[in-house]
Amino acid sequence: RASAAARSHRGDVRTTVRAVGGKTAVQPSFMGLRKSQALPRFRSAVVAAPSAAPRAGTVVPAAIARAPYQGGAVDLSQILEERDACGVGFIASLKGERTHKTITDSLTALGCMEHRGACSADDDSGDGAGIMCNVPWKMLGKYCEETGIAGFEEGKSGVGMVFLPQDKAQAAKSRETLEASIKAEGLTVLGWRAVPVNKDVVGRMAKDTEPVIEQVLVGGAEGDELERKLYVARKTAEKAAAGLDAEMPGIAENFYVCTMSGRTIVYKGMLRSAVVGAFYLDLQDEDFEAQFCIYHRRFSTNTVPKWPLAQPMRFLGHNGEINTLQGNLNWMASKEADMTHPVWEGREAELRPICNPAASDSANLDRVAELLVKSGRPVAETMMLLVPEAYRNHPELDATYPEVEKFYDYFAGMQEAWDGPALLVFTDGKKLGCRLDRNGLRPARFWRTADDYIYVASEVGVLGDVISNAKNIVAKGRLGPGQMIQADLESGEFMENTEVAKAVAARCDYESWLKDINFLPTAEPAAAPKMDAMELITAQATAGFAAEDVSMIIESMAQTGGEPTWSMGDDTPMPVLSGRPHLLYDYFKQRFAQVTNPAIDPLREGLVMSLEMTIGAKGNLLNNDGAKDIPAVSIKSPVLFDEDVDAVMAVEGLNAKRVPAFYVDDGSKGALKTGLETLCAEAEKAVKAGCQCVVLSDKPAFGSGAAIPSLLAVGAVHHHLIKVGLRTRASIVVESASAFSTHHVACLVGYGASAVNPWLGLETCRQWRASKKVENAIERGKMPNMSVADVQRNFKAALNAGLKKILSKMGISLLTSYHGAQIFECYGIGPELIDVAFKGTVSRVGGLNLDELAAETAMFASSNAGAEGEAISDVAARGMFQVKPGLEYHANNQEMSKLLHKAVDLGGKGEGSADAYKLYEEHRNERPATSLRDMLVIESDRKPIDIDEVESVADICERFCTGGMSLGAISRECHEAIAIAVNRIGGGSNSGEGG
Numbered sequence: 005r006a007s008a009a010a011r012s013h014r015g016d017v018r019t020t021v022r023a024v025g026g027k028t029a030v031q032p033s034f035m036g037l038r039k040s041q042a043l044p045r046f047r048s049a050v051v052a053a054p055s056a057a058p059r060a061g062t063v064v065p066a067a068i069a070r071a072p073y074q075g076g077a078v079d080l081s082q083i084l085e086e087r088d089a090c091g092v093g094f095i096a097s098l099k100g101e102r103t104h105k106t107i108t109d110s111l112t113a114l115g116c117m118e119h120r121g122a123c124s125a126d127d128d129s130g131d132g133a134g135i136m137c138n139v140p141w142k143m144l145g146k147y148c149e150e151t152g153i154a155g156f157e158e159g160k161s162g163v164g165m166v167f168l169p170q171d172k173a174q175a176a177k178s179r180e181t182l183e184a185s186i187k188a189e190g191l192t193v194l195g196w197r198a199v200p201v202n203k204d205v206v207g208r209m210a211k212d213t214e215p216v217i218e219q220v221l222v223g224g225a226e227g228d229e230l231e232r233k234l235y236v237a238r239k240t241a242e243k244a245a246a247g248l249d250a251e252m253p254g255i256a257e258n259f260y261v262c263t264m265s266g267r268t269i270v271y272k273g274m275l276r277s278a279v280v281g282a283f284y285l286d287l288q289d290e291d292f293e294a295q296f297c298i299y300h301r302r303f304s305t306n307t308v309p310k311w312p313l314a315q316p317m318r319f320l321g322h323n324g325e326i327n328t329l330q331g332n333l334n335w336m337a338s339k340e341a342d343m344t345h346p347v348w349e350g351r352e353a354e355l356r357p358i359c360n361p362a363a364s365d366s367a368n369l370d371r372v373a374e375l376l377v378k379s380g381r382p383v384a385e386t387m388m389l390l391v392p393e394a395y396r397n398h399p400e401l402d403a404t405y406p407e408v409e410k411f412y413d414y415f416a417g418m419q420e421a422w423d424g425p426a427l428l429v430f431t432d433g434k435k436l437g438c439r440l441d442r443n444g445l446r447p448a449r450f451w452r453t454a455d456d457y458i459y460v461a462s463e464v465g466v467l468g469d470v471i472s473n474a475k476n477i478v479a480k481g482r483l484g485p486g487q488m489i490q491a492d493l494e495s496g497e498f499m500e501n502t503e504v505a506k507a508v509a510a511r512c513d514y515e516s517w518l519k520d521i522n523f524l525p526t527a528e529p530a531a532a533p534k535m536d537a538m539e540l541i542t543a544q545a546t547a548g549f550a551a552e553d554v555s556m557i558i559e560s561m562a563q564t565g566g567e568p569t570w571s572m573g574d575d576t577p578m579p580v581l582s583g584r585p586h587l588l589y590d591y592f593k594q595r596f597a598q599v600t601n602p603a604i605d606p607l608r609e610g611l612v613m614s615l616e617m618t619i620g621a622k623g624n625l626l627n628n629d630g631a632k633d634i635p636a637v638s639i640k641s642p643v644l645f646d647e648d649v650d651a652v653m654a655v656e657g658l659n660a661k662r663v664p665a666f667y668v669d670d671g672s673k674g675a676l677k678t679g680l681e682t683l684c685a686e687a688e689k690a691v692k693a694g695c696q697c698v699v700l701s702d703k704p705a706f707g708s709g710a711a712i713p714s715l716l717a718v719g720a721v722h723h724h725l726i727k728v729g730l731r732t733r734a735s736i737v738v739e740s741a742s743a744f745s746t747h748h749v750a751c752l753v754g755y756g757a758s759a760v761n762p763w764l765g766l767e768t769c770r771q772w773r774a775s776k777k778v779e780n781a782i783e784r785g786k787m788p789n790m791s792v793a794d795v796q797r798n799f800k801a802a803l804n805a806g807l808k809k810i811l812s813k814m815g816i817s818l819l820t821s822y823h824g825a826q827i828f829e830c831y832g833i834g835p836e837l838i839d840v841a842f843k844g845t846v847s848r849v850g851g852l853n854l855d856e857l858a859a860e861t862a863m864f865a866s867s868n869a870g871a872e873g874e875a876i877s878d879v880a881a882r883g884m885f886q887v888k889p890g891l892e893y894h895a896n897n898q899e900m901s902k903l904l905h906k907a908v909d910l911g912g913k914g915e916g917s918a919d920a921y922k923l924y925e926e927h928r929n930e931r932p933a934t935s936l937r938d939m940l941v942i943e944s945d946r947k948p949i950d951i952d953e954v955e956s957v958a959d960i961c962e963r964f965c966t967g968g969m970s971l972g973a974i975s976r977e978c979h980e981a982i983a984i985a986v987n988r989i990g991g992g993s994n995s996g997e998g999g
Contacts, residue, residue, distance in 0.1 A: 092323045093461035094429050096296035098496040104290050110297035111281040132314025133280050133301045134272020137294035139163050153195040161223045162234050164264035167215035178259040185241035189233040191224035200285040210274040234264045235378050239355050260312040267433025272314040277301045298429050317370035320430035324446050326365035327424035327815040331825025333359045338731035345379045345626040379626045383435040385508045389415040390422050393486020394442045394612040408505040410514035417618035417635040423821040437490035442612050444485030451480035520631045523638045527647035529796040533770040544879045547741035548587045548864040551881040561802035562769040562795040575895040577934040580832025580851050585863040588713045589748045592828040596813040606808035615641045615819045617758050620696045622732040643803045644761040660697035661690040664707030665717040676858040684724040691734045701739040714740035719841030722756030746806025756824045769795045895934045964991035
């Protein structure tokens with residue numbers, strides 16, 4: 005537990021950081037100021053510890069701890085709870101034959117996918133498994149005859165597969181809510197049917213949350229009209245249930261409609277693959293016949309599995325993970341206000357919010373795809389615009405279907421890719437298909453037999469007939485990166501990737517629509533410095549540059565065109581614990597791909613990566629109509645020279661407007677907040693006046709006062725425009741003095757900037773090249789002869805390469821998918837800043853508010869100030885990268901190392917002893933805090949037990965086991981060393997997976 009000061013909700017830690025061994029550790033002072041005195045540094049945002057997990061046997065309303073999502077920016081902490089990776093496939097008859105064998109074969113194939121899924125601790129409750137197929141008209145028709153339900157017939161009726169809460173009152177209310185929504189659409193509830201199940205095959209943990217499963221039979225419309233009415237009824241029922249959640253906690257999540265359609269139905273649950281057919285007795289009925297069947301086995305990553313999150317979903321089944329999820333959800337929330345289509349007759353607001361961060365990545369992709377298809381967009385087109393292939397520098401594409409490039413160019417500015425490892429199988433009941441992600445990071449094989457059946461699976465052999473059925477196979481193949489296949493269930497036509505892509509590209513005249521788009525070339529950078537030396541140093545000091553930032557980062561990138569190479573890790577105090585001022589960017593840590601997501605190699609796999617961005621308004625995704633619905637400008641990189649910004653400002657029709665990002669720094673409370681409010685109001689006013697590009701600038705030529713930190717300015721304007729429903733009407737470009745590293749640019753793009761002009765970094769490059777030091781080095785042959793323009797290009801190239809590296813760690817290929825995705829956690833940022841500029845970002849310990857950030861930012865200038873009347877000769881060093889006497893503390897320092905070496909008798913001088921180790925231990929325990937764990941103190945009122953009651957070391961070691969890691973994650977030598985070590989102590993060594 006944290007010390008009393010650290011865990012107090014509003015308490016702050018001043019000179020006291022933590023108490024260890026009864027003594028107090030003190031922060032180092034900085035320029036005569038204790039930073040911790042100036043700023044309350046460390047506030048907990050958590051007011052209560054999370055409650056303990058429920059015991060098995062109790063009924064737990066799933067949504068008790070969190071209110072239903074109502075729209076707006078999404079919360080990363082919710083997204084982190086839901087990810088999955090799975091096994092998937094389908095079987096379909098192109099002749100339209102409906103047989104029970106299609107179901108039994110699919111269940112057989114599903115049973116072979118058990119290794120693709122996972123189980124809970126009881127080894128019996130699956131993460132999820134299920135099937136999607138045609139509505140079983142024959143079986144349900146007989147049921148209606150036997151029970152006297154009239155009016156149920158194919159083509160004029162639909163079926164809802166409904167999960168109801170265990171609580172009887174909530175279940176009754178859920179039925180009532182759904183019926184009311186159905187009737188409100190002019191449809192008729194023909195009856196309800198209890199779905200027969202065998203509860204004995206459900207695992208103990210799954211049984212705790214097992215829903216009551218019923219089907220609602222509906223009539224009153226036909227064809228696409230029926231599908232849309234059922235969709236609206238389901239969405240309005242979900243919203244009504246969310247409204248009831250306060251008085252009936254848990255109803256919003258425990259009431260779930262798997263499908264409600266006249267074409268498809270889903271049978272799924274928190275089950276193992278092998279027991280889906282045993283659990284649902286319907287699936288054993290010979291009258292349950294289908295033309296097609298999608299099957300899916302779920303592996304739920306980093307989450308407690310739930311019945312509703314089993315797959316297939318309502319439109320698709322997904323094997324993989326969507327790495328760009330938070331960006332996708334935030335942009336979808338931004339676009340909702342402009343998404344309209346005549347088929348909804350002005351009722352689009354009733355369908356919002358479209359997505360829900362509490363659902364899985366697969367479920368949210370399903371929601372978006374389902375809406376697009378229900379709005380009339382063709383199935384294949386929907387999947388291609390949501391999950392585009394890598395169409396740049398693609399020789400095969402250029403040779404076989406080059407026209408599709410215009411399709412992808414058109415939608416690139418309107419819809420960011422849902423990016424990540426993905427094998428997607430999908431159907432609307434009329435078309436059935438399969439698509440692979442742009443990297444091809446999931447396996448997908450398909451084969452066609454002589455009797456016109458199509459089989460797709462994430463591996464071969466799922467039916468156990470690889471040998472016996474070989475003679476019947478007339479065609480087979482595997483999907484490559486970004487490829488798809490599609491079967492028309494009505495006409496029997498089967499199309500492979502090239503045919504599908506050509507048909508989609510030919511639907512509209514995308515080439516003519518793109519003629520008005522400005523594909524801006526990179527401008528020629530300035531050939532000489534624009535500031536004198538004194539102006540530069542003053543600007544650097546004010547912006548927060550340190551001497552080592554200039555020499556080790558900016559000048560290094562200007563010279564080599566690449567990022568400087570660093571050691572792994574950082575042994576300086578986290579910004580929230582440091583005694584020295586830090587840029588706001590330093591408080592943010594980049595997240596990276598987890599578990600099943602291989603990182604991309606930006607060098608060898610550059611073909612699938614792109615830093616292209618668009619600038620301008622985004623149009624109506626539901627009903628796009630020509631060039632007016634896509635951004636007006638396309639750029640190759642988000643890093644802009646000063647001259648590039650001038651080119652953007654000059655684009656006709658873009659109406660770009662520069663908004664100064666400054667505030668009155670008079671030391672008064674609320675000054676930065678007032679400045680932010682003015683900035684947001686000016687941006688909103690500009691967009692309402694037709695501006696499609698807001699340029700936030702901290703260049704002294706465009707404003708006066710103290711500069712608002714660029715990351716704060718971008719985040720605040722981004723979220724303000726989302727809040728007022730204007731975000732998709734304009735892009736944000738930022739002219740930033742403080743941005744000079746790849747992390748800085750990544751933060752700005754991640755929080756909403758479409759492009760960044762690091763103007764002070766570029767000016768630093770120009771002045772460095774013009775310096776006598778560099779001129780002399782070039783004359784002596786120590787450095788290649790580079791022009792002022794060359795060093796700026798190098799600086800930009802280094803930033804571009806660094807951005808690709810950052811994207812690759814998240815398994816993201818396109819910067820457009822990273823844009824606005826907020827794939828960061830922050831440490832030391834308080835609720836006020838989060839709410840203003842970084843909504844949805846996880847900040848687990850609280851920290852800075854706006855006034856404290858203003859005070860910290862002001863310290864940059866004061867720390868560089870010389871004596872009165874004395875000019876600054878250079879920016880001060882802060883010792884962030886190397887140990888320097890009197891500067892920033894490093895945990896790995898010479899004194900610590902010497903004490904440790906002496907304690908363990910390194911060198912064999914006989915100096916090791918208990919006393920020597922005690923000296924090292926005291927030094928280590930009394931050092932300044934550098935990480936959050938240094939703040940933790942063990943407090944216990946329990947009496948220690950006798951050591952004789954504790955198991956022996958040998959017995960404990962037998963329970964040690966190593967986690968499985970792919971060969972690509974660690975080296976062969978590392979695998980072998982771990983295996984040998986764990987075997988020697990009698991533990992269990994995992995041989996690895998996936999490698």
